[in-house]
Amino acid sequence: MKQILSLNVNGDDYQIAAYPSQTLLDVLRDDLRLTGTKRSCGTGTCGMCTVIIDKKAVLSCLTLAVECEGKTITTIEGISNPDGTLHPIQKSFVENGAVQCGFCSPGIIMTAKALLDKNPSPDEKDIKEALAGTICRCTGHFKTVEAVQKAVPNIHKESGNDSEEK
């Protein structure tokens, strides 16, 4: 039997009928057609389906949709600025060549965003640790880690943190 769920995804409220066995990943991709979140292993081993639930980076393939009742979910489609310009992490990934096939990029970017939301000044070790659960075959993690590092000052700029330092 399907259940009716209330989810807030990228700032929009949805009511969705989902089976108790349905994962959040299935609901995002198949019901809401938010296909930016990628389906790969389905068993929590690759990190490509990472979304942010209430500020935490979570594997949506291992999360049942029913667990998300009343929660705030952010996907890759929901992090660009309201005017459509890219989030500093997205921009840094583009400019620094951290995107190749791009299949893992949404998961990595969401993981990085959760990290930077919590820790606005991570060092290289923090970034590597945070990204350890995401697989990226093409870039070999070199430029993804670099892109997250380079995004840090721009996030400060956008959130106005740097003016405090002055």
Next chain:
Amino acid sequence: MTAKKNNYGVVGKPQPKLDAPLKVTGRSEFTDDIRLPGMLHGKIIRSPIAHGKIRSINTSRAEKLPGVKAVITHQDTNGLMVGPDQMLLCDETVKYIGDEVAAVAAIDEDTAFEAAELIRVKYEPLPALLTLEQAAKKDAPILHQYYEDNFADERTTVLGDPDAAFEKADHIRIDEFTSSPNHNCFAELHIAVADFSRPDKLTIWSPTQSAILFQKALAQNLGLSEGNVRVCNLNTGGAFSGRVSAKPHHYIAALLSRKAGRPVKIMADADEEFIICRSAGRNKYRIKTGFMNDGTVKVIEADFLHDCGAYVEEQFVLLLLAECALHLLYKIEALRYQGRLVYTNNIPYVYHHGGGMSPVQFALGQHLDRIAQDLKMDPVKLQLKNAVDKGYTTINDTHYASCGLTECINKVSRKSGWKRKYNRLPPYCGIGIGCGVMSSGGKGMWMHDTSAAFIKLSEDGKASLFTGLPDMGQGSHTTMAMIAAETLGIATDDITVVSGDTDIAPFDVGAFSQRGTFTTGNAVKNACLDARKQLAKTASEKFNVKTSQLVFFGRKVFPKGKPDKAISFEDIVFDTLHCAEGRFVMGRGFYNSPTDKPALSYSFGAQIAEVEVDPETGEVKLLKMTVAHDVGRAINPLAVEGQLDGQVFSGIGQILYEECCMENGQILNPSRLDYALPRPFEIPQIERIIVETHDPYGPFGAKEVAEGPMVTTAQTIANAVSNAIGHPIDEIPITPERILKLLKQKKQELS
């Protein structure tokens, strides 16, 4: 890294990938994102045993399950063969764990899974041949009944006079090496969406490295004309030598769709992916080399055995590439080579990233490192002594019009501080060098090596570039746009790349054999020169100069030396289109290397690795990689860096971590958690050195940077680890267990 200055407007300037903004916002479309009306989900029923007879297949319960729309077995395939020895769905025998036996399509994934469970197949197990040693034995049972032995394919080459050369050599060294099965591990799992609901036209969506090879194979095997097979390759989530040919699941999706009259999607499960992929099997390498007191390598004799698993697909490429690795890099006088593929009851093994070259070059690199030690010679000096150079012609008549090998070796040696470090590091710290060569193109591997391209100019002075070259992440579409922009004298973002649909795109063999930048790049350049010629007619009339006197640069056209007279590119296009004849500008270009060798151009690389080994745990810590690659010219230095990174990563994985642990034909670790890909904290510091030698045949002098760097990484790290532990390395990947075994062995040897 900064780009060298040149006179180009576009070429050589770091350019972010044109499709990157789509990819970072989740708007890029991959095959799993497609949802067609009435689309069904397919599931393949596979053999659970490595070898056996099929006694019976009962599909009746599955067929009765509500929601099931099609069930197929060998009775529905009309004897369809997907290879010389492989039936699409097995009729009498199964030959590996995972062999395709039946398939179902149902309204949703859950129903398809349930139906698959309801199909009853009875097997009578047969003894299985699980190692290549077993299968290569003279009295081994024959796996394919029409053959005399288990050797699926063989390649023998003799160049020069090996016996005489060995006779003259001061020393002879023989080494043997083994590499273990491993897996390509793409981000995007194998997937196919097929719409064959119209019996005369098949449309198939799939990630691929070659839409044309897919189209050809599907058309031939399904009895359609090539034009009636439409292959749509949207974005491809990584390929790494593993998506060149159509695989059984593509055909199965097509046949299920035909039977059900609705589109069908088949996507691999996480563990099924390790079977579907056809990665690398176990390989054994025996190398014998004759060399002189001064380190000159004179002659190589090699005997390679490759486990090709149950069926032959494109493994012949392994045999060909392995041979190239032996005679293209060093100035040898003679070669004797034998490569053989051995059938076993394992998964059909093709190759991992690098076309199987990573383990071959590991073997050759370790072998040469030991020669240097035999002679008490610095390995860098040994590499320099034997390195090929510009103008050199190899023993198989391959001529090098450009070659930066010596420059690469010198640069990595200097930048890494080799002289300060070699044999001067603390215990269990090591440094090693490796070198590699790679062809820019793959002639002889497939029937032809042709690429074609169209460029269509719009009234506003922008252009659409039509190419059949897939972009699997390497950035080929951006590189092609840059080549087009440079040739037309406009900007990269004036170009829209149109690709990914065989109904629209011109012929292109595909993105493999390092042929994209070189071969398709030349075709794109030719297409743009053709378009420019059409525009030059208008411009030469306006300026009253010969067409050869025109300059196309910075979105302007002007007579040579008179930039003040410039007319905008847009105006020239507009005036051409709206002249009395209405000359619509569409350029056509094509390219096929005019050679009977694999390629006209070759790239070269050298790398140095620095490692630290923990003698207690056997763990290798990779500290730094210094990587130089002769790319001819870096069209897009940002993409070149990305290619260097990705390949170094892949080399690290193949040499230190990645292994499919096999037991009785079964992979024990078919999960990305248990199959150890390197993680971010295992990534070393990297220093990238781009060497430019301006190849006369490449577009703007460019050569490959597709798999060249990666064949060098594995041997480099192996040599560094060997240097650290003071013991040669015979078997890869060099896992902690193997290191501890070697350290124990070393202790015993010393006592």
